[in-house]
Amino acid sequence: MLITSLENQKVKDLVRLQQKKYRDLTGTYLVEGEHLVEEAYQNHVLLEVFVLEGVTVSFDGNVTEVKEEVMKKISSLESPPSMVGVCRKQESHEIFGNHILLLDGIQDPGNLGTMIRSSLAFDVSTIVLSPDCVDVYNPKVLRGTQGMIFAIPIVSMPLEKAISSLREKGIPIYGTSVEEGVDVSTLDTTEKEKYALVMGNEGRGISSEVFALCDKNLYISMNSKVESLNVGVACSILLYELGR
Amino acid sequence: MLITSLENQKVKDLVRLQQKKYRDLTGTYLVEGEHLVEEAYQNHVLLEVFVLEGVTVSFDGNVTEVKEEVMKKISSLESPPSMVGVCRKQESHEIFGNHILLLDGIQDPGNLGTMIRSSLAFDVSTIVLSPDCVDVYNPKVLRGTQGMIFAIPIVSMPLEKAISSLREKGIPIYGTSVEEGVDVSTLDTTEKEKYALVMGNEGRGISSEVFALCDKNLYISMNSKVESLNVGVACSILLYELGR
Numbered sequence: 322m323l324i325t326s327l328e329n330q331k332v333k334d335l336v337r338l339q340q341k342k343y344r345d346l347t348g349t350y351l352v353e354g355e356h357l358v359e360e361a362y363q364n365h366v367l368l369e370v371f372v373l374e375g376v377t378v379s380f381d382g383n384v385t386e387v388k389e390e391v392m393k394k395i396s397s398l399e400s401p402p403s404m405v406g407v408c409r410k411q412e413s414h415e416i417f418g419n420h421i422l423l424l425d426g427i428q429d430p431g432n433l434g435t436m437i438r439s440s441l442a443f444d445v446s447t448i449v450l451s452p453d454c455v456d457v458y459n460p461k462v463l464r465g466t467q468g469m470i471f472a473i474p475i476v477s478m479p480l481e482k483a484i485s486s487l488r489e490k491g492i493p494i495y496g497t498s499v500e501e502g503v504d505v506s507t508l509d510t511t512e513k514e515k516y517a518l519v520m521g522n523e524g525r526g527i528s529s530e531v532f533a534l535c536d537k538n539l540y541i542s543m544n545s546k547v548e549s550l551n552v553g554v555a556c557s558i559l560l561y562e563l564g565r
Numbered sequence: 566m567l568i569t570s571l572e573n574q575k576v577k578d579l580v581r582l583q584q585k586k587y588r589d590l591t592g593t594y595l596v597e598g599e600h601l602v603e604e605a606y607q608n609h610v611l612l613e614v615f616v617l618e619g620v621t622v623s624f625d626g627n628v629t630e631v632k633e634e635v636m637k638k639i640s641s642l643e644s645p646p647s648m649v650g651v652c653r654k655q656e657s658h659e660i661f662g663n664h665i666l667l668l669d670g671i672q673d674p675g676n677l678g679t680m681i682r683s684s685l686a687f688d689v690s691t692i693v694l695s696p697d698c699v700d701v702y703n704p705k706v707l708r709g710t711q712g713m714i715f716a717i718p719i720v721s722m723p724l725e726k727a728i729s730s731l732r733e734k735g736i737p738i739y740g741t742s743v744e745e746g747v748d749v750s751t752l753d754t755t756e757k758e759k760y761a762l763v764m765g766n767e768g769r770g771i772s773s774e775v776f777a778l779c780d781k782n783l784y785i786s787m788n789s790k791v792e793s794l795n796v797g798v799a800c801s802i803l804l805y806e807l808g809r
Contacts (some may be wrong), residue, residue: 383687431675441796466794472790506809541805543686546716548789549688550801551679551709557798558805561785565750 322527324387327394335371335395335407336455341456345392348410353396358406360468365413371395372404397460410458413474416483418446419492420514422560423480425531426453426522427552434465435458435553436520441469445561448475448488449483453532484534487517493536494519496527497559503536505562513563520556567618568631571638576631579615579639579651585700592654594702597640602650604712610655615639641704654702657718660727662690663736663759666804668722669775670697670766671796677701678709679797680764687804692719693727695775704708724763728778731761737780738763740771741803746765746782749806757807764800 324332337343338351349368352361361367362380371385373392378384387438392401422445428435433455440448457475476483484494492515496502519535521527527535541550541558549555568576581587582595582807596605596801605611612629617636622628636645666689671677673754677699686691695801699706704766721726728738736759740746763779765771785794787800 435798438791439798441792442785442791444788467792469689469791541686544688547682547713548711550683551797553677553795554683554798554801557794560803561802561805565785 322373322385325514327391329391331385332391332394335405337512339397339457339460344410344456344458350410350463351365351395351397351405351409351460352406352463353398353460354402354464355404357463357468358404360471361406361408364469364471366408368407368409370404370406373401376403376415378404411471413447413476414478415472415474416447416449416476416486418526419490420444420446420563421449421483421487421492421517422447422556423449423451423517423518423519423531425451425480425527426525428523429552430455430459430461430556431465432523432551432553433459433460434467436556437462437466437473437475438469439553439557439560441473443557443564445473445560448473448477449480450477451479451480472547480531481534484517484531486550491519492527494534494536496532496538497521497555498526498538498540500539504542505539505559506542507561508539513565516563518559518563520552520554520559523552569628570636571635573635575629576635576693577647578609582651583641583704585703586656588702593651594640594654594703594707595639596641596650596652596707597642597704598639598646598708600706601606602648604715607647608715610652610715612651612653614650617645620647628655629732631640633687642702650659651748653714653771657691657728658716658722660691660693661718661719662731663808664688664690664732665727665736665761666691666800667693667727667761667763667775669695669724669763669771670769671764672699672767673701673796674699674705674708676767676795676797677703677720678706678711679709680718680800681706682713683797683801683804685717687801687808689717689804693716693724694719694721695724696721723769724775725778728761728775735759736761738778738808740779740782741765741775741799742770742782742784746784748786749783749803750786752783752806755809756772760807762800762803762807764796764803
């Protein structure tokens with residue numbers, strides 16, 4: 322089948338998936354580009370694929386060809402990709418494992434994507450997002466993760482609730498602070514066996530309510546001329562150190 | 566003085582600074598927002614400031630008030646900042662120090678901004694950009710640096726040339742490769758005393774010409790499910806390790 326018209330109902334439905342409201346409503350989201358579509362397929366969340374006229378895909382499934390102007394309309398990218406996929410949301414509700422990343426109000430899609438990618442690199446078992454974080458199914462977040470989103474459980478819940486359940490499991494809660502605390506490179510192995518690391522919003526840092534619940538604050542030793550690192554970078558260095 | 570008209574010649578000149586061509590032509594560039602303007606002032610590169618009508622600045626200098634719609638036109642930001650500053654480019658031509666970061670064709674402004682910010686945090690002495698890197702005076706790069714751009718010498722030159730002069734000074738050249746090389750955490754202090762770290766383009770990595778000139782390749786130990794980290798993150802972790 323080939324879709325040629327921008328007025329096609331399917332096209333309209335796909336365009337709506339650029340908005341969080343419709344992603345929530347349908348329980349689906351879009352991934353753009355061959356790499357992400359392939360990753361979605363490998364991870365069994367791909368429902369259907371739309372490809373540019375003449376493009377072939379290497380896997381079975383529900384594939385529809387579309388004209389270039391249709392792809393342009395569906396995609397959030399400036400230069401339309403060769404394919405987009407519709408995926409089924411796969412939401413986790415349980416915090417699994419002993420290496421937890423808690424994100425408090427992260428707003429920038431690029432930062433969230435980076436942190437998800439680094440989380441998998443450094444063996445985080447579950448990521449918990451506070452409800453005011455940017456939507457994880459935002460196209461820019463998905464691009465930033467490079468497909469790693471499919472490989473790690475992501476839970477959305479108030480961090481106070483997450484922390485109280487982590488505390489019951491004996492997992493220490495590490496806040497992050499530029500000004501005071503413990504140099505992350507001085508932690509010993511027993512302090513890194515289990516951890517829940519909290520990273521705060523780009524502007525205001527960790528909210529005071531959550532900050533008060535942290536057992537310890539970690540910092541990264543650096544030149545005092547620099548006020549802070551990019552939050553995605555700071556998170557990645559901390560996870561790198563905690564993973565050693 | 567208050568500028569009210571979008572047709573004002575000064576306004577037209579400022580708008581042109583959004584393009585690299587005019588930044589190169591005039592030897593000037595724009596910084597947006599109070600924080601960057603303040604940093605530019607502290608670092609003696611600020612030539613003049615344009616503020617929203619009624620906004621006051623805490624330093625002496627050439628300040629002009631503009632109407633909100635004028636600010637909107639001048640600024641690259643979606644919500645116009647309270648002020649923008651015109652700065653004088655301060656280009657370095659010499660590679661200074663023993664801790665060098667060489668960037669080979671970095672394209673994403675956010676990544677370049679992040680790497681400049683992390684460079685200062687981890688005591689890089691000079692950053693060398695290959696001529697095909699994104700312009701360092703691009704507004705998104707400047708925002709990403711959080712003002713750190715004023716505090717570190719940045720040189721633009723072919724990396725082959727830079728490497729040959731670094732080699733004469735006895736500075737080892739470290740490439741980066743995901744697949745093979747030396748785990749950065751295993752380097753000893755003598756191997757970190759002097760270094761020139763090369764980071765490659767987001768898509769293709771380090772160009773083969775430059776790669777061939779590296780003495781050693783470094784990698785970051787991580788979960789094998791992850792193909793690579795974001796280049797800004799990888800660079801920051803490597804600089805963090807090299808700085809210890």
